[in-house]
Amino acid sequence: MTEASNFIWYELMTPDPAGAARFYGAVVGWNIASERDPAAGDMDYRMIGRSDGGNAGGVLALNADMIAGGARPIWIGYLHVADVDAAVEAIKADGGTVQMPPMDIPVGRIAMVTDPQGAPFYVMTPTPPPGMEGMESDVFSVTEAQHVRWNELATSDPVAAIAFYRKHFGWGQEGEMDMGSIGAYRFIQRGDVGLGAVMPLMTGYPAPVWNFYIGVDDIDRARAAVSANGGTITNEPMEIPGGEYAMNAIDPQGASVGFVGPKK
Structure with a gap:
């Protein structure tokens, strides 16, 4: 039996990252980066920083094209899988849909899918940074504030x-x-x-x-x-x-x- 999947990342899609930074900074205490992450290439993607120095997730700025394509402000979770492509095929076979086909990003391979009822989420096989192999994501915590x-x-x-x-x-x-x-x-x-x-x-x-x-x-x-x-x-x-x-x-x-x- 493979190990059960965990939520390993959370992403806020929003048309106004600066506005979101002010709101979540005041409510939660997060520090959302004021500049896009250079590793994200053409996308405006910003890291959500916690007070302890860790990351709580990321913010994806929705541009006009994304909004025209139906994207809306939403929080979406990432579930860890051993093989993104195999997971997507299995999800499709069980009635789920593919919103964004598998693609490689600097930190791993991802795809966006929905479950058979239509709730969206990402599946991801992360590429851990050197020296952090085997470490588990800490963005989800049963007890801790800012997670x-x-x-x-x-x-x-x-x-x-x-x-x-x-x-x-x-x-x-x-x-x-x-x-x-x-x-x-x-x-x-x-x-x-x-x-x-x-x-x-x-x-x-x-x-x-x-x-x-x-x-x-x-x-x-x-x-x-x-x-x-x-x-x-x-x-x-x-x-x-x-x-x-x-x-x-x-x-x-x-x-x-x-x-x-x-x-x-």
Whole structure:
């Protein structure tokens, strides 16, 4: 059995990287680069820096051509695979679609796909920097602020989606929470680590999508910063199992995002 896939990178697609930098700097404490990464070639791609010196992901500037082609502000996750081309063929065979065919970039090989219900994500085989072979990405953390802490799939067919990710990425699904009329909130695991959950698509979601919850140091401070910096709260902070709080928002450029953290 190959090792289950992990989220190894997160990417914010936005038409306004500078505006996104101001917003996420205020809400999360990130430092998003003011200049494009030279390694990205023709693309305007900027790194998201954490306070500890690590990276939390990247920002891809959406240009007019991308927007004309249907690209919109969104957060997208990258899932590690051993072989991008084989993963894409297997996903296609199971009803997924290819949004961007496999291509080589300076840090590995990637492709953008959707699951059979239509939620987009990347698959990636990274090329580790010299001396960092075998090291695991730390952009996802169950506990740490300034990392993505929870990965939540809202989908039109939770049972089919869970079967798909179990088959292609090796995840488990144990435990659920009753959400009343919405249905079950089913928890997903990578080994013994809680990755997030799969939930039914609610009214107001135009299409199946992955939502990511970014860790913050204080949910009340973050909530105030969202409102003060042009974001829109869509779900007020709500207590979650374990005593912390989660909320949902839309950033000033239109990307949906979640935040999770303690009340201080």
